[in-house]
Amino acid sequence: MSGEKMLRTIIKKEILNNIFSFRFLVAFLLLMIIVTITVVILTDDYLRRIDEYSLRQGEIENYMRNYAHFNRINPILTPSQPPLPFYSLIRKISPDDYITENVFQEFNSDPLPIMFPLIDFVFIVTILLSLIALLFSYDSICGEKEDGTLRLMLSNKLSKAKIILGKIIGGTLTLFLPFLFSLLIGLLIIHLNPRVSWKGANWGAFGLILLGSILYFSFFYCLGIFISSRHRSSSSSIMTSLFVWVILILLIPNLSPYLASFLSPTPSKIKVERDVERITMDERDELMRKMWREKQAELYKQYPILDENKNLTQAEQARKAVEDPAYKKAYQILSDQFKIIVAEANRIQGEKVRGMRTELDRKEESQMLLSLGISMISPLADFTYLATDLSSTGLRNMIHFQRIVGEWRQLFSDYSEKKRAAIEKENPAVDSWNVAVDMSDRPRFQYKEEALAGRFKWTLPFFAVLIIYNLIFFTAAFFSFIKYDVR
């Protein structure tokens, strides 16, 4: 037999061996049931979220028709993440839970996801698929040794390299089948739902995630074969496999943010927020009063007419300004100066706050990057980042969301300035902040997913780590099998 044909025979044997095994059946059933249930429940939940989202948007529109005014408009128009079609497969973090523009953080919270985090496609791949990969590979070398079939195989004119290649290719191919099949059922459920529509980019992202899951799966398969070829008996091989699995899957990712928080600590967020509030409220008012007193004294000296009338109430002063032209000029200067001082006090305090906030953000970001780096040791974390970022349910989307919110905020503040100027021009006496305004022509926040290319570029390092792991463990499995004592 030629070499190539031999390889094909071994792959075929491996495939048949797997397909007719008991564990294949169990894995197949399990995946099918879990994927189906998960997709059905998540799709249902996604539709409910869409309904709630449009209801909320309607309420905001309704409010804006009746009570729109520029003071405190920002918290009303807080941008919110619309539900994405991918939510029927993958959920991780949503900007709605983290970016809040509200004056008040919410007292009510939803602690249930903390107790039991959600199950989604990422969970199925990271936990179940890796477990399946190890369960099929832990005895593929030492099991055959124990049965004695390995010796028989090698007594033919068959090289060890071909056997191991055949095992890895055949194993990965067959074991990926039940996963693909159950996924197909899931996609069918999603596709048949008339209210869920996936676009081209969604399919593209899905294809990349699938590629990631193949890499993830084959890594664990190679790892299993490597461990198997380091052991003489399959009962100790499974112990080592599960040991490594627990460390990689259940320990490293969970420890990484904690480890990073010790290595690169951040200041207390509560403290910073409280300080910010103090600086922008009480302290600012204090500063403003002080500056205003000084300015007033200076102006009173300059314009005695102001000094004479300083005991009048605000309304009386305004009336006098209309009647008395001499007073009007001085009064104009006085009120202009007041505006300048308010702006100046806001600027000084704003500067301080910005400094504190930038410092906090910088520290938080460096801590986050550190935990990202540490957790990338674990293939689970790599796959999780890759899948959530490609599906816009992860960190990348958070950054993207913040960016488009920033753009929209700029647009809105330009709009707001223009609109207020127009109101003041029409009637200078009116307080343009605290008056109902027709804002139906305002720029509206529109969420747009980041282009697939950008998301893909961001996930390249995660792909790279998975590929490197694959290469390392493939080589390791290959060489330790070459050296394996088949007796």
Add this chain to the structure above:
Amino acid sequence: MTWKVAKKEIVSNLLSYKFFIVILLTAILIFTSFFIMHRDYKSRLADYQLIKPKPTEPIAVIPPNPLSIFSKGLEEFMTRSFEISVVQIAARSGMKSGNLLFSYFPVPDFLYIVRVVLSLVALLFGFDQVSREKERGTLKLMLSNSLSRAKTLIGKWIGNFLCLSIPFLLITLLGVVFLNLDPDTRFSSGHIVRLAIIVILSLIYIAFFLSLGILISTLTRRAAASIVILLFIWAILVFIIPNLGTLLARQMVDVPSVKALSEKRQQTWTREVLLGEEDRRKGESSWEAHYKAIYSDMDKKEENYRNKFNSLVRLSKNINRISPVASFVYAVTEIAGTGVGEESRLKSAVVNYKNSIFSQIISTRMGKAGKEYPTFAYRYRALSQIFSEGALFDMVWLIFFNILFFALSYFAFVKYDVR
């Protein structure tokens, strides 16, 4: 005779590679977890010293709970700073919006390690108890003596349980002793009692998985098949049922999202402020009335949300209890004082606090009263109350699962074909 079987099990375990791996794993995990969670607790303690309210601040904050080292649960939610303002309670959260990766993976506390890893370990001790001895033929030999099947099974169970629990207890004890050396975390006797109950619950939990392992081992002919089935059952019990149950309950009880609630509150508050401004321009001073309007509206929304949320919690708890893992998690978190029940009770206490000082806040805002507020104090529920409010049920439920699975494995073993 039973004891002899148990002793044989212990000796054969002690020398095995499996035992070595398991001890290594348990030790690594528990020590790392204690170390990490302890440092996390200390940093939260330091933060608490910074944010402790002064008498002039109407703020409710509780100090971090030392038992959160073992079961963090909802601790992050509970130690938020609840700041009472003229219209509502603002909850500043500590870690939540900082490093986002905290929310990617579950917290590696003691509860997590027992729940996920030790259950797996217990299965590893049980999975080949019967099928392996059959494969080797030693089962036949054993039963050819005057040894009853019941005694064999009980002996096996006891031997393996001791091999599992004694190292686990020793490692945990050692860890706790180390933690106790730190003056900041010196546990009170009340904490020690709670901790002891948590450890007992963990043992019951582990025992359940051991029985499950033995049961599947007697139902299958080969150890390799047994481990495959067990790992899948494990994944279903530990991850899938409790997590899907919560989502399923959400489909049945319609609870608005926190975001929706927050938007509605914002609308009420800005609307009333606008109306107040308009009144002011007309020369009427009606702020107090507007504040009251905001206040009553917020209270109504708040109550409505909490009622719905509580029924969601009840339903999802009951669905999740299909899996003993959920019962275990509920019981441990409640006993540690970081569970859903304790959190909701703390919130009620904060609401009561707000109601008690609310009129004073309005008067202060209007410049009519002084600025000193009573301090907020919170007492965790007593153990007896925790038990009567569900923990006892969860504990009994766990024990019931234990007895059930042991009985099932007994019947399966009696009928087992040893050839």
